[in-house]
Amino acid sequence: MRFDQVSFAWGEKQLCDRLNLQLRGGKTTVLLGCSGIGKSTLLRLVAGLVQPQQGSLSGIAQHVAWMGQQDLLYPWLTVLENVMLTARLSGAKPDRVRAHHLLAQVGLEDEAQAAPSQLSGGMRQRVALARTLYAQRELVLMDEPFATLDVMTKHQLQTLTATLLRGKTVLLVTHDPLEACRMADDILLLHGQPLQVTHWAVPAGTVPRALNDAGLLQAQAELFSRLNSYEKAE
Structure with missing residues (x-):
């Protein structure tokens, strides 16, 4: 670059x-x-x-992928759906298996169906990281x-x-x-x-x-x- x-x-x-x-x-x-x-x-x-x-x-x-101070999670989507947001926005088929794997990597596999409002600030940034990785x-x-x-x-x-x-x-x-x-x-x-x-x-x-x-x-x-x-x- x-x-x-x-x-x-x-x-x-x-x-x-x-x-x-x-x-x-x-x-x-x-x-x-x-x-x-x-x-x-x-x-x-x-x-x-x-x-x-x-x-x-x-x-x-x-x-490019962007990760900032604000996690920018959609409050009406679950944690899993937020991770797969790139697919939703591009019209691609969501890869739920891969999204679950990424959540496991960031230690949030058990929070897949939770709402963002149920998570701490650190957990929300972990979701944002998983979303960044999902975008590839x-x-x-x-x-x-x-x-x-x-x-x-x-x-x-x-x-x-x-x-x-x-x-x-x-x-x-x-x-x-x-x-x-x-x-x-x-x-x-x-x-x-x-x-x-x-x-x-x-x-x-x-x-x-x-x-x-x-x-x-x-x-x-x-x-x-x-x-x-x-x-x-x-």
């Missing part, structure tokens, strides 16, 4: 100016930066929700999907998501250095206006990295320090 000389502005605010960027396929790339820096806008450019005013994006699958898209875009969860649930879902999406092309937006260090194959540190991108070395080890890994904790501290310096400069 490539950004070639991409420029984009919101009104008078120039987000990026002739940005060149290349992302590896089959890997999880994390966009990390302070709030308001433009991470989600880059994600929307990739999704085709907004168009660059100059330049082009290439190597992007025609259909080549590219998965994730916009701070764990930001509203408690710490324990967040770490559990980070582990589950990284495990189940291994081998897929994933673009994950976060402002959490720990999340970036745990889940990323590649970290892109965003800063400045117009946007500048710094490629940051990821800790050693396999994704998802253990929370008590010394290299991860050191990388997290270094990222906090760098983000803090960017915020003061801006």
Whole structure:
């Protein structure tokens, strides 16, 4: 996936100016930066929700999967029906066996017939993850999907998501250095206006990295320090 000389502005605010960027396929790339820096806008450019005013994006699958902070479950559908939503919207025949298998993978097989209102926030995000996997898209875009969860649930879902999406092309937006260090194959540190991108070395080890890994904790501290310096400069 490539950004070639991409420029984009919101009104008078120039987000990026002739940005060149290349992302590896089959890997999880994390966009990390302070709030308001433009991470989600880059994600929307990739999704085709907004168009660059100059330049082009290439190597992007025609259909992508999206997972955000809000689970966006349909309250009138069961958990199982929400997982199979892609089939319903495209007119394809729902694959109930596969949907049940995905619910089992996220630990919700017994909740297949439950209504979303009966689930906790963490359980609802697990359903959203199963729905994302059911769609079988080549590219998965994730916009701070764990930001509203408690710490324990967040770490559990980070582990589950990284495990189940291994081998897929994933673009994950976060402002959490720990999340970036745990889940990323590649970290892109965003800063400045117009946007500048710094490629940051990821800790050693396999994704998802253990929370008590010394290299991860050191990388997290270094990222906090760098983000803090960017915020003061801006």
